[in-house]
Amino acid sequence: MTEALINVEQAAALLRDAVATGTPIAPLRDRVENPDAATAYAIQEANTRHWIGEGRRLVGRKIGATSKAVQNLLGLDQPDYGMLFADMAFGDGETIPVARVSQPKVEGEIAFYLRDDLDGDALTLADVMHAIEYAVAAIEIVGSRIADWNIKIVDTVADNASSGLYVLGSQPRPLTAFDPVLCGMVMSCRGEPISTGAGIACLGNPLVATLWLAKKMVEVGRPLKKGDTILSGALGPLAPVKGGDVVELRISGLGAVRCRFEEEA
Amino acid sequence: MTALHELALRVDEAARNATAIPQITDELPNLGIDDAYAIQALSIRRRLERGERRIGVKMGLTSRAKMIQVGVDEVIWGRLTDAMLLEEGASLSRARYVHPRAEPEVVYRMGRRLAGKVTALEAMAAVEGVAPAMEIIDSRYQAFRFALPDVIADNSSSSGLVIGSFVKPSFDLSNLGVVLSVDGMPRQIGSTAAILGNPVRSLVAAARMVAQWGESLEPGDIVMAGGITAAHALSIGEYVQTDIEGLGRVAITVGD
Numbered sequence: 427m428t429e430a431l432i433n434v435e436q437a438a439a440l441l442r443d444a445v446a447t448g449t450p451i452a453p454l455r456d457r458v459e460n461p462d463a464a465t466a467y468a469i470q471e472a473n474t475r476h477w478i479g480e481g482r483r484l485v486g487r488k489i490g491a492t493s494k495a496v497q498n499l500l501g502l503d504q505p506d507y508g509m510l511f512a513d514m515a516f517g518d519g520e521t522i523p524v525a526r527v528s529q530p531k532v533e534g535e536i537a538f539y540l541r542d543d544l545d546g547d548a549l550t551l552a553d554v555m556h557a558i559e560y561a562v563a564a565i566e567i568v569g570s571r572i573a574d575w576n577i578k579i580v581d582t583v584a585d586n587a588s589s590g591l592y593v594l595g596s597q598p599r600p601l602t603a604f605d606p607v608l609c610g611m612v613m614s615c616r617g618e619p620i621s622t623g624a625g626i627a628c629l630g631n632p633l634v635a636t637l638w639l640a641k642k643m644v645e646v647g648r649p650l651k652k653g654d655t656i657l658s659g660a661l662g663p664l665a666p667v668k669g670g671d672v673v674e675l676r677i678s679g680l681g682a683v684r685c686r687f688e689e690e691a
Numbered sequence: 692m693t694a695l696h697e698l699a700l701r702v703d704e705a706a707r708n709a710t711a712i713p714q715i716t717d718e719l720p721n722l723g724i725d726d727a728y729a730i731q732a733l734s735i736r737r738r739l740e741r742g743e744r745r746i747g748v749k750m751g752l753t754s755r756a757k758m759i760q761v762g763v764d765e766v767i768w769g770r771l772t773d774a775m776l777l778e779e780g781a782s783l784s785r786a787r788y789v790h791p792r793a794e795p796e797v798v799y800r801m802g803r804r805l806a807g808k809v810t811a812l813e814a815m816a817a818v819e820g821v822a823p824a825m826e827i828i829d830s831r832y833q834a835f836r837f838a839l840p841d842v843i844a845d846n847s848s849s850s851g852l853v854i855g856s857f858v859k860p861s862f863d864l865s866n867l868g869v870v871l872s873v874d875g876m877p878r879q880i881g882s883t884a885a886i887l888g889n890p891v892r893s894l895v896a897a898a899r900m901v902a903q904w905g906e907s908l909e910p911g912d913i914v915m916a917g918g919i920t921a922a923h924a925l926s927i928g929e930y931v932q933t934d935i936e937g938l939g940r941v942a943i944t945v946g947d
Contacts, residue, residue, distance in 0.1 A: 612885075619885060624868030626880055678866045678868060
């Protein structure tokens, strides 16, 4: 017996239920109509519209799958993206209500803040560099509403690129202050490095990843705007976290950012 | 004692002839760490008797991941000789090795003597320069399989070094980005923070460990601080390069 396939709206509703109840759902790729990237982004967009309608403020984007290893794992040949809402943002040193994120993991990234729109045809790296007001170190707390992180491209893209929360550093730096390609990255917990890497791990260059995003956003009709925050992609492997952990991220030239994960009740 | 000499001869010959040997611990499962270091010292003595010159030490198992993999909570060390030095930018002869792999590293050069229990401050004050480097590691054991005493006896897998230009260590070395590229494509990426959280800790450990064997780090000696990323297995024809943020670049080509 085969079960009836679900459509975009139904899949979007399942993901919202998973957020509301905190209970992950089975992968979508086997039960959604036309399980391809276009469908997955349509599911994501349905929820973006839903959330904006509910009053959430869209403040930027995250870029995911910026390493070959992750792309291979997900069955992708390019990165993916998800939406950042204001309620996902935390500040340096804050305590993170980790229960808000399903199956949380952390990654160390460079966040960019835009002083200009990135709209129009044929954007170049020069446009991206000019539009960036500053960079900060950022801890992204990713999560998955899909049980056991059993994800392929359709699952993660539909699920807002497995986004969760993020913590921005408090030492904004211009692009001239650091080397975005060779900057070292270390995330530690109790003094123990849990992830190490460098800028080049993000698609060879976090600015190139940001250019990819800017073009993609023009293409899909949600261009990047002045004041947007961009999480440009992981500089090293994901690391699991649990309640009680204090995680510190250092990126060479960008200072440090840390957060504490609230003990689970 | 004679047994240790025989084992030293065995690892020395394996390194000299680029032939793989079975693990010593297969034959002597109770071989201890002290005996393993004694075998290493004896095998290095054989090299020095052939006219090689000691140039410093290397540290190994400096990442938590590798310690867990091998099941230990202490770093290991080995001795370096001038015969291991490869010319920077030149070609490495693949045939001289059993299964060579390259690891990006940071290397210190000592300006002053250092030995025993020292602080990080004392250790850095004794350093004259720091450079990007690659270590060519090559286990003489079949299939790169070994227990801890095996790898110590085998001079901590050390076999070749490529060293770049030294700069004054006048900046923070604790989180420098590191990329090992092959034919221009990034293959291994990391940070110097992977070395015990800060590579100076490796230097402190080196001073302590050599002193346990009655040795010291002398002016002009180099200290290879330990691996930063997974090792890259070398194939003939590859152009292998390591870039370290703020330190520069070191490169080698793999020849026949």
